[in-house]
Structure formats: C-alpha cells, structure tokens
Amino acid sequence: MADKLNKNDALFQFLLRLGDNTLVLGHRVSEWCGHSPVLEEDIALANTALDMIGQTQFWLGLAGEVEGKGRTADNLAFLRDVWDFRNLLLVEQPNGDFGQTMMRQFLFDAWHSIMLGRLMKSSDQRIADIAEKASKEVAYHLERSADTVVGLGDGTEESHAKMQTALDLLWPYIGEMFVGDEVDAEMVKAGVAPDPASLRDEYDALVGRVLADATLAIPDSKFAHKGGKTGMRHSEHLGHILTQMQWLQRAYPGATW
C-alpha cells in the first residue's frame, strides 16, 4: 500500500473483522435452523447464531460510527460485496455435517474467547464494553462446542472418524487467526488490540487439551489458508452466503418491517 494507513481507517478495518466474523458465522449457523439432528441441538444452534448476530450489531454499529459516513450496521451487513468482507476464511466454510459444524464452532469459539478476553482491556472503552458483554456469551458457546467435540470425538467409531475428518479439513484455516498485518500493528500501537500472534500459545493449550480429551489427532501440517481477514482472497463460499443473506435488501432496497 502506497498510502500510510491512518489510525481511524485501521480501527474501522479492525471492527469490520470482528463484526464480519460473527456475522458470517452467525449466518452459517442459522442455516441449521429446522435441520438439526435433534430439537435441542436445533434450539442451541439457533441461540448461538442469535448471540453472534447480536454481537455483530454492536461491532458493525461501532464500525459505521468510526467510519463517519453515516453507514449503519445493516448497511454494512447487507450492502457490501465479497471483497469488502473481512472475516476469517474459517467462518465462511460450509456447514458440512453436524460434527463438522461443531468442530468449526469449537475452533472459532476457542480463538474468540481468548480474543475477547484481551479486548476487555482495550484502550478503546467502546470496544472493551462490547467485549465484556460478548465474552459472557462466548464462554457459554465454548463450553457447549468443546463438550460436543469431546462427546463426538470420544464417541462411536463412526462419530470419531467424522470428527477427525472435520478437524483435518478445518485445521488449515486456523493459521490465519494468528497472522498480523498493518491493521493489527496499528491496533497494537494504539493499545486497542493484542498482536494476533500473541494468542497462539493460549489457543494451542486450550485446543490441545480439548482435542486430546476428544481422542483426536491434531494434523502435523502448518499450512495456512489466508486472505479472509484482509479481504484479498475469500473462498467461493462467501459469495453464495451473500446471495442468500443480502437478496432482500438488494431486491427491495431500504425495505423495513
């Protein structure tokens, strides 16, 4: 980039990353509504999705405020195109089977809970307040997704095999969580957010403990798919999500109820 990133732009980008993670994963999880293996899981997934969409309203609402161009959380969610999204590649991956959905949820919740814990000490009080609120909900998500990963991983031969396949499939999307760029550097300098790499040890310890209980083997490869949080290279799946998520506002601009 030729132009130096100013602090306000960096803050806007950083907030989009937080809000787009919860928006895209919230939407993904909501796709299970009415399709889960049992009613209790259906309700649990819908509630988890609801929490994430609620958190999105805070993050994207603040992003719009910081940007200062009058865009609301709804404008940002429904009127941006793929290349303007800043979510991790992990959260836009398809649901797959129930086990794959819960593995994706666990891998995200673990990172999310650690990140929010750090953000509660942000120099930006608005961010600290949202993180405090969200972290209570995410602690609950993590408890459930970790329990489910252990239950299915250390379950039957078939459930174990499915969970190992899910882990092998999703593990290459973990690395992106810990790669910093100029936006992160600016946030670290301003005391707004931690260096993403500094979350890795705590993440590995937490995830390692749960996956060991689940009798699952962490893949050896350090290969990491990247390009979601920078918006440079989303997977093809994001476009398909947006066609579903945005069609109403695209077809009937400004529609309300």
Place this chain on the structure above:
Amino acid sequence: MSKPSLKQVWEWLDAVPDPEIPVISLVDLGIIRDVDWQEDTLCVTVTPTYSGCPATSIINLDIETALRDHGVEKLELKRQLSPAWTTDWLTDKGREKLEKYGIAPPQPAGGPKRCPLCGGTDLEKISQFGSTPCKAHWRCRACAEPFDYFKCI
C-alpha cells in the same frame, strides 16, 4: 405536569412486564440500570440481557409507552453495555415469581436447585439452551416433566 419523583418512576417501570416472561417486570429482570432527571428530560438507562435478544427493541418500546401513558413527555432511553448484565441483578421478588411460574431461578452452582413443578431434586440437563436466550432446558426425574431453567450468567 410536575416532575414525578424517581421513586414513582421506578414503581411505574416495575409494572412493565418482560415481553417474553411476563410474570416478572423489567425491574425484576435487573435491566433498568438507572433513572434520572436531566433538567426536564427523564433518562432511563437500559442494559440488554443477551446481545441478540429479540425482545430488546420491544422492551424499549414498552418502557416508552408506559412512561408516556403516565404523562412523561421528554424521555431519553440510553443503552449501557458495561457492566454486562448478570443474573445476580434479578430481584428476590423476581426469583420467587419465576419459580411459581414454572421457571427455575438461576443458581450460582450453575444448575437448578429443585424442580419448579414438584420440588424434586433428581434433575438432568437436556440442553444448555432453551426457548429464549436466557434459559436452558432441564428435566425432573421425579415427576418426569421438562422445565425451563433461567441460566446463571
């Protein structure tokens, strides 16, 4: 009209039911954080229970409707996220009403103390989530009835 006292305003708000659990009031739920007069404007500070709780906008509407019905003309509703809402703020009166209604009130131990229907203590968790974001789903092995438990957060 003359300015109603803050005590009076709290009483009015205590008569506004929670839209999803109408047996308790908004004050019982602990989400009204502050009521204050800023000159001739009444400021009511509200905190959400859960980020995505769909009742939040209805709650704001209900507060506004109730206070306007009592003649309050200038009204401002403020949202406060921190300190984050906790079930510790449920009033004792609210807890009693929940249990009578069939919803086990939150316990620091993380699970219901007894079945709100028969009082049995042999309980099992069915799901960590329930019919609203603030509840989990449990069952009593004594009377075999399922019931809602108000999650402790």
